[in-house]
Amino acid sequence: MVPGGSQGAAAATSAQRKLKVLALHGYLQNADVFRSRTGALRKALKKHCEFVFVNAPHHIQVDLQGNDIVSCDGDDHAKCYGWWLAGPEGGPPREAKSAKGWETSLGVLEETLRREGPFDGLLGFSMGAAASALLCAAIESKRVSCHDQFKFALLFGGFVPRDPVLAESLRDAKLSIPSIHYSGLSDELVVADRSRELVGCFSEGVATFESHPQGHCIPSLREVREKCKAFVADRTNP
Template sequence: MTSSKGRQQLPPLKVLCLHGYRQTSVAFKSKSGGFRKLLKNKLDFVFIDGPHLVPTGPQNPDGTDDSRSWWFSDVDPDYFSSAQESDICKGFDQSVDLIRHTFETQGPFDGILGFSQGSALVALICCLKQLKEFNYDLKFVVLVAGFQSLSASHLKLFDRLDSQLIDIPSLHIIGESDQVIAKEKSVKLSNIFKNPYIVYHSGGHLVPSNSSNRQKDDQTIDYIICEYNDCNIFLNLKSRVICVVM
């Protein structure tokens, strides 16, 4: 049903969610609860675990099973740092295979949301999609605390774009006081997308859960996510609704 103002009730958009390094699907679901509440009945979130357990060591001193990774930038022991330039990306291929398997078994998905290392993986999936090496539809991606992986094979993958910009609508959520992923890294990642939409929040390394955010041009926070059923979908954090404009 469509109102005179062009609003329409649509099935929720289905979004695959990828957690950060040393997180799990359960932890990410919990930490993103406020953000998901803003979008209740608008987006259907599906959370999965990274396939690799962070081994007992400096990054998992208690050897717990709730510390997982999408890949490692160093070995002996397996280790990851977003700041590390490395020839290693151990486990990355298995993670891409897992994403493909998830699209096959739980999809289709309208979009992917990633946090931290998960957002770096989303960017790499987008690169594969642009190169026609990821054969699943993507209407949009959301990258929270995103960064570009410095693993050599990943940089070569981006180089293969050969100045192409990734033509997937993207939303980049950036913390002004993020001490883990500097906002400059997140902005740099947004520059590989053709039409990035950037929203800043005043917090740190987290998924924001309130409406006190601003766009890069300090205007009202209305930004397009995707086209869906011949409609333009806007997420308005101020009114906390997705607005459908015919």
């Protein structure tokens, strides 16, 4: 008989379990694009994590001049999505004072947690980083019923939405999830102060703010990969 028997085998299986990470893409991206743009980071974390990439529910059609047009016909050829849309005032959703459609996205994410969870971590970029924090706030306030989710978050280019209701929900939450927040020194879309504002929505001591020398992206830099790898390794089951 093998020493330890079935209990030893169960312990070994538990020790080998990878952390499941929910990955939320940025505005005008989709799950497949986000998967391809996180290749270097995923490779660094492959020993510890498996990733589940999800499309936001709001399809955006982009015209030849680069203007965002909401598509209502279900045409999926552009494959550009958002977690919310700008309200009547228009402009880019990250600057809009109303976040049209966020409740629909929250429902999609809650269903994802039920169907594919529980999840151990979050990976979010830009609007996806903001959506990650909003999802955590909804869980902590019990607006979303799927509890026991998320031991950590890796957030790149994140921000607090301008929508006052969503902004207040984040500030009031004081999220307790350990997180790293990266901001690009050359990022002109989401400046560092906006990412620092998101850090302020987390409880003191659980969120770390980091800079990288590139723009609005998830960089493939070795120092970023290694820091994220060490951060996640600390949360891997022993």
